[in-house]
Amino acid sequence: MTRQIIILFFFFVTHLVFSQSKSKSDSYTITFNYTPIKEAILKLEKETTFTFYFEEDWFDEKTITGAFTNESLENILDAIFQETPLNYLIYGNKVILSNNSVVFTTLPKGYFGEKNDSIINNPNPSAIDESAESKTAVFHKQYDNTKSSNNSKLITIGKQNSNSTNSYYNVRGKVKNATTNEPLQNLVISVVGKKINAVTDENGDYSISLPAGYNSIETILMGFKSSIKNVIVYGDGSLNFSIAEGAEQLNEVVIQADQNKNVRSAVVGITSLDVTTIKTIPLVLGERDILRVATTLPGITTAGEGSAGFNVRGGKTDQNLILLDDAVLYNPSHFFGFFTALNPFTTGSLDIYKASIPAQYGGRLSSVFDIKTKDGNMDKFSGEGSIGSVTANIAVEAPIVKGKASIMTGFRATYSDWILKKLDEESLKNSEASFLDGIVKYKHNIDPNNSVQATLYYSHDKFSISSDSLFKYSNTIGSLKWDHTFNEKNRGSLTLVNSQYKNEVEYDADANLNFDFGYKINETQVKLNMKYLFSKKHKFDYGISSKLYHVDPGSIQPIGPNSDVEPLSLQKEKGLESAIFISDLFEINDRLLLDVGIRFSFYMAMGPATQLVYQEGVPKDESSITEVNQYGNNEVITTYGGPEARVSFRYFLTPELSIKGGYSSTIQYIHLLSNNTTESPTDTWKLSDLNIKPERAQQIAFGLFRNFDNNNLEVSVEGYYKKMENILDYKIGADLILNENLERDLLEGEGKAYGVEFLINKKAGKFNGWLSYTYSRSFVKLESDIEEEQVNNGEFFPANYDKPHDFTAIMNYKLTHRFSFSANFTYQTGRPITYPIGKFNFANEEQVVYSDRNEYRIPDYYRLDLGVNIEGNHKIKKLAHSFWNISVYNVLGRDNPYSIIFENEDGNIQAYKTSIFAMPIPTITYNFKF
Numbered sequence: 001m002t003r004q005i006i007i008l009f010f011f012f013v014t015h016l017v018f019s020q021s022k023s024k025s026d027s028y029t030i031t032f033n034y035t036p037i038k039e040a041i042l043k044l045e046k047e048t049t050f051t052f053y054f055e056e057d058w059f060d061e062k063t064i065t066g067a068f069t070n071e072s073l074e075n076i077l078d079a080i081f082q083e084t085p086l087n088y089l090i091y092g093n094k095v096i097l098s099n100n101s102v103v104f105t106t107l108p109k110g111y112f113g114e115k116n117d118s119i120i121n122n123p124n125p126s127a128i129d130e131s132a133e134s135k136t137a138v139f140h141k142q143y144d145n146t147k148s149s150n151n152s153k154l155i156t157i158g159k160q161n162s163n164s165t166n167s168y169y170n171v172r173g174k175v176k177n178a179t180t181n182e183p184l185q186n187l188v189i190s191v192v193g194k195k196i197n198a199v200t201d202e203n204g205d206y207s208i209s210l211p212a213g214y215n216s217i218e219t220i221l222m223g224f225k226s227s228i229k230n231v232i233v234y235g236d237g238s239l240n241f242s243i244a245e246g247a248e249q250l251n252e253v254v255i256q257a258d259q260n261k262n263v264r265s266a267v268v269g270i271t272s273l274d275v276t277t278i279k280t281i282p283l284v285l286g287e288r289d290i291l292r293v294a295t296t297l298p299g300i301t302t303a304g305e306g307s308a309g310f311n312v313r314g315g316k317t318d319q320n321l322i323l324l325d326d327a328v329l330y331n332p333s334h335f336f337g338f339f340t341a342l343n344p345f346t347t348g349s350l351d352i353y354k355a356s357i358p359a360q361y362g363g364r365l366s367s368v369f370d371i372k373t374k375d376g377n378m379d380k381f382s383g384e385g386s387i388g389s390v391t392a393n394i395a396v397e398a399p400i401v402k403g404k405a406s407i408m409t410g411f412r413a414t415y416s417d418w419i420l421k422k423l424d425e426e427s428l429k430n431s432e433a434s435f436l437d438g439i440v441k442y443k444h445n446i447d448p449n450n451s452v453q454a455t456l457y458y459s460h461d462k463f464s465i466s467s468d469s470l471f472k473y474s475n476t477i478g479s480l481k482w483d484h485t486f487n488e489k490n491r492g493s494l495t496l497v498n499s500q501y502k503n504e505v506e507y508d509a510d511a512n513l514n515f516d517f518g519y520k521i522n523e524t525q526v527k528l529n530m531k532y533l534f535s536k537k538h539k540f541d542y543g544i545s546s547k548l549y550h551v552d553p554g555s556i557q558p559i560g561p562n563s564d565v566e567p568l569s570l571q572k573e574k575g576l577e578s579a580i581f582i583s584d585l586f587e588i589n590d591r592l593l594l595d596v597g598i599r600f601s602f603y604m605a606m607g608p609a610t611q612l613v614y615q616e617g618v619p620k621d622e623s624s625i626t627e628v629n630q631y632g633n634n635e636v637i638t639t640y641g642g643p644e645a646r647v648s649f650r651y652f653l654t655p656e657l658s659i660k661g662g663y664s665s666t667i668q669y670i671h672l673l674s675n676n677t678t679e680s681p682t683d684t685w686k687l688s689d690l691n692i693k694p695e696r697a698q699q700i701a702f703g704l705f706r707n708f709d710n711n712n713l714e715v716s717v718e719g720y721y722k723k724m725e726n727i728l729d730y731k732i733g734a735d736l737i738l739n740e741n742l743e744r745d746l747l748e749g750e751g752k753a754y755g756v757e758f759l760i761n762k763k764a765g766k767f768n769g770w771l772s773y774t775y776s777r778s779f780v781k782l783e784s785d786i787e788e789e790q791v792n793n794g795e796f797f798p799a800n801y802d803k804p805h806d807f808t809a810i811m812n813y814k815l816t817h818r819f820s821f822s823a824n825f826t827y828q829t830g831r832p833i834t835y836p837i838g839k840f841n842f843a844n845e846e847q848v849v850y851s852d853r854n855e856y857r858i859p860d861y862y863r864l865d866l867g868v869n870i871e872g873n874h875k876i877k878k879l880a881h882s883f884w885n886i887s888v889y890n891v892l893g894r895d896n897p898y899s900i901i902f903e904n905e906d907g908n909i910q911a912y913k914t915s916i917f918a919m920p921i922p923t924i925t926y927n928f929k930f
Contacts, residue, residue, distance in 0.1 A: 027070040032080075034063045040080055041097075048073070050090075054097040058086060085159050100156045100234065157210075158235025168536060169233050172207045172488050175200050175219065175241040181378035181403060184221060184243060185349055186272065192216040192228070195590075195655055199265075202349075202372055203451075203483060205491070209536040219243055236488060267595065268648055268660040268701050269313075269355025269718060271297050275347050287391065288344035291332060291369075296808040296826070298718070298757030298774045299354050300367075303801045303831060304898045305861070305916045308337030311801040313354050313699070313720055314753020314778030315366025316727070318672030318685075322369040325441070325455040327477040328523060329371070330501035330685070334414075334435040334461055341459040341475065345384045345395035346410035346439050348374040355701040355720060356648035356662035359581040359597030360529055360543060365666045365697040365724060373455060375443045376406030384929035390416045405444040412437050432464040448485070455479040468509030476500045492530035492543075499523050506559070514559035517737075519684050520552040541597070542582040549575040549670070551687055554738050568738060574606045574634075575687040577669055583646065591652040602641035603669040603688065607631030611690040612741065619786055620691075620744045629690075640694045642667060656711075661702040668695040671728050673736045684736070691743035697724045714761040724751035729782055729791070747789050749782035751799065769811040778802045791853055798832040798854045805829045822867040822887070830858040833900055858913075861896045865889050881929045889921040 030047060032040050038059045045052050050073065064080050077088050077095070085100040096103070157171055175184045183204025190197050191210065198208035210217075210233045217239070219227040224243045231239065275290050291310070294300050299313045308331070309317030322329045324342070334341050353361065353368040361368045377397040385394035395410035413436040437459035445451045457477040464470045478498045485491040502520035507513065527545030534540055555569035583597025613627035614620045631637050648662030671692065674683040688694045703718035727749050730736065734745035755776030762768045778801060783794030791797070807827045814820040832854030839848050867887035890896075895918040900911055 027072055028076065029069045029071070030076065031067045032064045034065050037062050037064060037080060037084060037086075040064050044076065044080075050093050050095050052095045052097065054086075055099070058097065058099045060084075085156065087159070100159060153230070155229055155231045155239065157231050157233045157237035157239060166235075167212055168209045169212060170207060170236045170488070170533065170536060171210050171231075171233065171239055172205070172237075172533075173239040173241065175204045175206065175243060177224075178242040178244045179377075179379070180375070180382070180397070181406075182375040184224070185372070187219055187221040187224070187243070190218050190220055192218055207533055207539070238488065265593075265650060267353070267356045267358075268662040268703050269299070269353065269720070271300070271352040271354065273350045273352075275344050275349070287339055287388065288386070289340045290342065290344060290347055290350050290371075291340040294350065294352060294369075296772065296810055296824070297352075297770075298759050298772045298806075299720075299755065299776070300352065301774075301801065301803060301806055301828070302337070305863075305896060308333040310367075310369075311778075312352075312367035313755065314722055314751070314776060314799070314802075315697075315724075316672070316799075316801075317674075318670075319364050319366035319668060319695075319697075320369060321361060321364035321367070322371070324371045324457060324477055325373055325453075325479040325497075326481065326495050326527075327455070327457075327479045327497035327525075328499040329457075329475060329477065330499065330521065331473060331475055332369075334437070334459070335433060335463060339391070339414075339435070341435075341437050342371065343393055343395060343410040343412045343437060343439060345386075345393055346373050346408060346441070348372045355664060355699055355718075356595070357646060357664050357666065358541070359583040359599045359644075359646045360541060362545075362579050362581075362599055362601050362644060362666070363547075363577065363668060363670070365668045365695055366722075373439065373441050374408055375453075376408035376441065378403055378406040378443075378445075382930060384927070386925055386927040388925040389923045390414050400442075401444070404446075405442070407440065407442050409440045410438065432462060432470065434463070435459070435461040450485075451483045453479075453481050453483075468507060470506040470508070471503070472506075473501070473503035489533040490530070492528065495525075495527050495529070497525050508559060511560060511562045512564045514563045515556050515565040516559050517554065517556045518552075519554045521685050522550045524548050537587045539585040540582065541585075544578075544580045546576065546578040549573070549577070549687055551575075551685060553684060553686070556738060570738060570740060571609055573609065573687045573689070575669065576604045576606060578602050593650040595646075595648045597646035599644040599646065600641070601644060601667055601669075602639065603667075603694065604639050605637040605687060605689045607635040607637060608633045609637060609689070611637055612743075613690070614743075617785060619788060620741075638690050640667075640669065640688060656708070657704070657706045659702070659704055661700070663698070663700050665698045666696070668697075671695065673728075673742070686742065692728070692746065693726045693748065695724065695726045695728070697722060699723075712762065712764050714759070714763065716757075716759045718757045720753075720755060720757075722751075722753045724753075727751045727780060729780065731788070747782050747784070747791070749780055749791075751778070751780050752796070753778040766814045767811070768814075769809070771810075772806075772808045774806040775804060776802075776806070777804060797852065800832060800854065802832055802854070803829045818871040818873070820869045822869060824865040824867075825863070827862040828860065830860045830897070832856070833858050858897045858900055863889075863894055863896065864891045866891050883927040883929075885923075885925045885927065887923055887925075889923070890917050891920055893919050 028048060030044060032043075035043065036059070041052050041054070044050070062083060066079055068076050068079070073090065081088065087098045087100070087102050089096045089098065089103045158169055175187050175189075176182060177184055183200070183202070185200055185202050185204065187200045187204075187206075188197055189200070189206050189208055191208075193216070194211070196208065196210070198206045200206045210231075212233055215231050215233060217229050217231060219241055221243065224245055227241055227243055229239065229241070271294065273290055273294060275288070295302055295310065301311050302309065303311065303317075310320055311317060312320055322332050329341070332341050333339065349372050351368075351370045353370070354366075357368055361370075374397075376399070378399045379402060381396075381398045383394065383396040386392070391412060391414045393410070393412045395408065397406060397408045399406050414434055416433045437457070439455065439457045441453065441455045443451070443453045455477070458475070460472070460474040462470065462472045476499070479495065480497070481493055481495045483491070483493045500520065500522045502518065504519075505517040507515050507517075525545060525547040527543060529541070529543040532540040532542070551573040553570040553573060555567075556565060557567050558565040579599055579601040581597060581599040583595060586594040586596060588594055609631045611629045611631065612625050613629065615624040615626050618624045644665050644667060646664050648660065650658050650660045652658050669688045671686045671688070672683055673686050686692065699720060699722040701718060701720040703716060705714070705716045707714055729747040729749055731745050731747060736742065736745070739745060753776065755774055757776075758773045759770060761770040778799040779796040780799050781794065781796045782789070782791040784790045805828065809823070809825045811823045812820055833856050834853050835851045835856045836848045837851045839846055841847070865887060867885060870884040870886070872882035895913075895915050897913045898916050899914050901914060
């Protein structure tokens with residue numbers, strides 16, 4: 001630096017004393033063809049009378065291409081240095097280069113006066129109404145006053161320009177885990193001393209608008225060390241971070257690691273979970289289950305203990321879009337819902353949208369469960385796993401190309417079959433209950449602008465509660481994604497996915513009735529998602545997608561030559577669902593943030609198919625058929641579609657308190673057929689067609705969000721109201737399996753749901769956890785002019801999953817770094833049920849009179865779980881780090897009812913209660929990581 005000052009002073013004096021020997025306004029002709037910058041300068045020096053002064057290490061691999069004819073020296077130099085941080089100063093016949101600094105030939109106005117002192121002490125340089133030269137002096141002065149307090153190296157972003165008048169510049173970058181090289185999602189980029197924040201997305205990318213001049217940027221993510229970088233911002237540019245893991249990463253129980261994201265974002269009704277934060281929560285049979293943890297949060301419930309499927313804000317189980325690396329996971333559970341079909345050691349994060357669903361998602365009414373798997377470790381071989389009471393898990397990560405490509409694979413299986421064989425009870429000894437799932441993910445960062453990833457997933461269940469029936473079901477998923485960054489403002493992803501779900505029942509007891517039943521649904525989707533950073537105030541997301549459904553509704557085949565079962569195969573279904581969307585994240589001012597989006601979806605039911613047309617106003621049966629229409633392969637049967645609006649806002653009442661609101665409309669073209677209270681593996685999916693309309697919903701939601709204790713304590717309250725149309729229900733005694741005329745047993749109605757959700761979340765400290773309470777109601781109305789299609793006189797009645805009160809407390813106390821205690825308490829209102837209320841004799845037979853549908857309720861549900869968590873020692877150099885979880889599920893031994901069954905015994909109606917876990921269930925799980 002001293003050498004540069006001496007050189008500048010020398011040439012400044014020379015310029016004042018001697019006249020110029022060559023005018024810098026003279027013109028020159030010169031050509032460059034992919035010429036390195038340094039060679040271009042030397043070539044220009046050779047062909048002119050100017051001498052250039054520079055440092056050798058200022059040049060990178062950039063080149064210049066262009067032909068200049070009778071151009072001034074300044075124009076040529078501007079073109080050469082346009083994409084570099086270099087500036088220049090012409091003195092006489094000498095050109096002095098500077099690296100990202102402008103050398104001024106005049107002092108700024110008031111440099112030696114009081115006005116300059118006040119400028120220097122102003123903490124907000126972007127608000128100073130002075131010349132660019134004065135601003136530059138202020139920025140360097142501010143840095144000199146602050147650099148002693150931080151050892152971080154000063155980084156220059158953008159290129160200093162004396163003519164620039166911008167107060168803010170856009171800075172983009174990527175944040176990665178320094179150990180695994182994985183992108184870090186939901187990390188907060190915060191400007192120290194200023195209320196400017198950004199959050200990384202699923203790819204670790206962020207974008208932030210920084211004031212011109214000096215800024216101190218801090219990264220914040222629970223479980224990772226904070227990182228501070230001092231920067232001087234001269235223009236738009238990039239800044240990447242590599243963040244080291246903190247020593248306390250695995251010892252916290254939190255919902256979300258983001259600093260004040262709940263207050264700052266425009267999205268209302270979003271819940272985020274990180275798998276690494278849930279390991280201390282006691283769950284049934286010691287399984288670390290991210291989807292079960294989600295049900296402890298407001299607005300997300302299940303119909304009962306051990307139930308498959310989720311009810312989100314009064315919606316049915318089929319109204320949730322569950323995505324695993326962008327592919328639909330049709331059945332996310334093992335063994336009737338006791339276990340989630342996701343390996344906890346390969347799952348990275350889960351975002352649940354309960355309202356304000358982003359415009360890029362569609363096809364379901366109530367929610368989106370967006371599950372992302374972990375990226376493999378790109379630097380070293382690593383892994384983790386667990387051995388529990390009935391399952392064993394393992395996940396392994398390894399670099400393929402160090403620093404650029406990796407593979408991650410995980411496998412999980414149960415040894416419950418082996419346990420059953422050891423029991424003395426004959427019925428259990430001869431039963432089967434087993435499952436497995438496996439996943440492989442490959443990630444390759446081709447270059448800074450391109451990356452690809454591929455995911456393969458498979459899960460399989462097999463169980464036989466009785467010796468004569470064997471149930472099997474499986475999920476198969478394939479996902480291929482290409483991410484590309486076009487420039488600092490544009491990036492996008494192209495995704496191709498395939499999902500398949502099938503179930504099968506083998507009955508082998510009576511040789512005359514042995515059969516094999518099978519069902520399958522397959523979908524293939526391609527989608528293009530784009531992001532465009534138009535300006536500091538406008539960030540656009542837009543894209544297009546198309547999905548092709550193939551459904552095999554079911555077939556039955558006889559087993560063995562003696563079976564009297566007639567073979568039957570229902571006609572296959574085909575449908576094409578497409579959509580186009582665009583949304584704008586519009587920052588109106590510092591307080592008001594608006595997220596406005598529109599999605600237009602279009603659905604075609606296609607042949608080959610036979611469709612029946614029925615007479616209006618009469619029951620659908622054989623006698624009311626008016627037409628029988630035949631459709632050829634890919635011929636359009638009917639079409640549905642329409643716009644789906646997505647609007648939400650955030651308004652800061654104070655820096656720590658915000659109000660949010662949102663409106664969303666959604667359309668669903670596929671329906672789950674189930675007459676059970678809870679989702680079953682043998683349930684089947686049905687596409688919309690000529691007689692079955694798509695379901696539609698509208699939801700409005702508002703909420704207040706407040707943070708305390710430096711964002712460590714989150715408090716929120718949200719309210720919502722939802723209306724639904726064309727909701728499917730079923731006639732009493734409806735047969736949904738192998739029904740060739742299913743529309744005759746279906747009822748269409750409307751639904752409504754409303755509720756208020758409270759959440760208190762303490763994210764860190766020795767005592768941490770959350771309290772959630774939801775008051776919600778969900779109703780169905782089945783009204784029709786046809787008496788047999790009307791339920792409860794056409795009035796609204798509670799849905800099967802309506803539970804007004806739902807309270808959960810998750811608590812964790814860290815006694816030491818190695819020992820902690822956990823507790824989980826849950827209370828829920830009993831779900832609705834239809835009771836027999838009387839009986840009468842008719843034709844010498846006793847008949848039962850039932851109440852209105854869902855007029856009564858089963859007893860309320862409550863449960864307490866306790867756990868002790870023991871960490872291994874924290875020595876850095878050891879083969880593997882271990883963790884023990886000892887927990888007791890249902891400590892109080894509460895005999896919570898799962899369902900009520902009524903039987904007629906000797907003329908008396910008797911009620912019997914069934915329970916899943918009616919006693920304390922102790923488990924010990926050993927976890928290890930290497």
